[in-house]
Amino acid sequence: MWQCDYLPFELTSASHQYRFLTREGFHNKSAAVKDHHVVLSNVLAELSRRQLPSGGWAALRSSAQASLEPTCLATLATGSEDSDTRRRAQDFLLRVQNPNGSWPAFFGDDQDGVWVTSLAVIALRDVVSAIPARLRGIGWLLECVGRESTWLWKWKFRTVDRRVRFDPDKFGWPWIPDTVSWVVPTAFAILALSQLPCSCGSLEGIPIRIDHGIEMLIDRACPGGGWNSGNGVVYGSALAPHPDDTAVALLALGNRTQDPVVQASVEWLEHTAVTLTAPWSLAWAILALAAHGRAIESLISSLFALPDLSGNDDTCTLALVCLAADHCRALAALGVNL
């Protein structure tokens, strides 16, 4: 799982040429790898320890309520091993799917379905027996649209309600039904739908939804690059981007590298990532920058140097740390081509 990062040579992002390490550099790197390996083992062990008897994971260490976001991220983080942990997690995901094809935010939630449906579709990607469930989930995603996609709300946002700057013709996915589109659910839906090898029959709407979603992401970017939840400008004031939202959007825009908005956002994220001390944002930044061909080795070192990673209360963060460490496989699982 380490081969992408820790070959005894470096791929310099600027020149795309291999540069062999000196003996000293190799030893330093080996020591770092060993340290990282210890930290990662601890994080993985903690993640495994937090799995609930139901097979899911709770969002916080203190909780016993299985929640879908941590379960999906932990399922991806537990790797490609055919482990009992992973199988139980996948069984849990299949068991809690709603009758309408969506997934709930947590076990026991109402059955309308929410944004984590995209994550569940991604987390079940390698499970042959889950194909029907994934197709039902994709069907739900195709039906689920931001409220601004209807003519009445388009009219409202064009005429009466212009306090937030956005183009209502460009819509994606909401966090929950009957609300407007936001950046993170749209990015995850694009990643989930992009994983399908074909778009025939009832799935023929996929390419157009993906295109709309991509246009929406580009439209909602902050003026200087990057994204927050989806409010770039409010009352004429530019709002600041967030590292994690920016990273998730960039993962969904992995094949739009030439777009000026994407380029500005990658620059912003690369500049910001070195200042981050919160593991969740830093891990997302590592994944996105890796997807866009930027150097991430020092960021991984920074991530593993953060204190008490395995003691982090937030289970999603633990899973993200594992995914960032194993970013080649993580990006493949997310359907992002390097």
Add this chain to the structure above:
Amino acid sequence: MILSRRNFLVGSAALAAGASVSVPLFLPKYHLVRRAKRSRVAILNVERYSQGIDQVLASGLRLFPIDVQDKTVVLKPNLVDYIPGNAINTHPILVLAAAESFRRMGAKCVIVAEGPGHQRDTELVLSQSGYRESLREEEIRFVDLNRDELMRTQLRASYMGMKSLWLPRTVLEADFLVSMPKIKAHHWAGVTLSMKNMLGVVPGSRYGWPKNILHWKGIQESILDVCATIPVHFVIADGIVAMEGNGPLNGTARTLGKIVLADDPVAADTTCARLMGFEPDRVVHIREGAKFLGNLSPVLIDQVGEIPQPPMTPFQVVPEFGHLYAL
């Protein structure tokens, strides 16, 4: 005139139909009255954020008959996002001072809990706004309400038209809940004070970031339903440096030099609104909240210490809320 049986039945049916449509319009939308007979508010003058706040706050709290002995106290600050230089969040020094005071008053445990509305990375907000280290040093537990265990909760008012919300266990099980807002103008709600601060308990993991369902159901209506459902036992409002203009994120810092304490969120927000130069009863959720959540009328509020005086220059607000200004 002879009333035929047919006309009588048609008339009765029409009357019943009319009543079924119109009666709900006149019935109150709240299902319980939490308003106390009298409320108490104290305004403390504090020039800057410094260690001395501990003592000022402790002596301010002594003005109230607070009993937190062996109780779980939850402090709910306003942590939205972090933008360098912007007075967005309740200052950590004030939150730490409150935690220390309640511990000394015998609380079984003090928890700081919040679910930031804009930023998914709660740890990043905590770190950037100076909370993370302070909470760790003082061994104060923090709960991310965006990701806490959730319980379906019947709403005790029906302004939004929703019957229930999924709300965090930590807040629902608190023995003594303290709303600790930052005094700010707000571009959707007019003001964000102790009542608006309670929207932070609505979990992002279920409703998204921002908590968009509340915008669709109406901000003022959401505030009323959430405050009806989750009782606020005490308010400590941070107005040392407040925000005017395009709040809650991009407004301008405004030095007010006040901390407002109250045993009633409506009375607290009434006082804060006056300190901002607004007529409290022009803020929809304060006016409506005064029917069942607390007191707005000055005759029902025992003002301890300083009497709230409107500022020489009222707080700026976005044009939609120009009607808030006192005449």
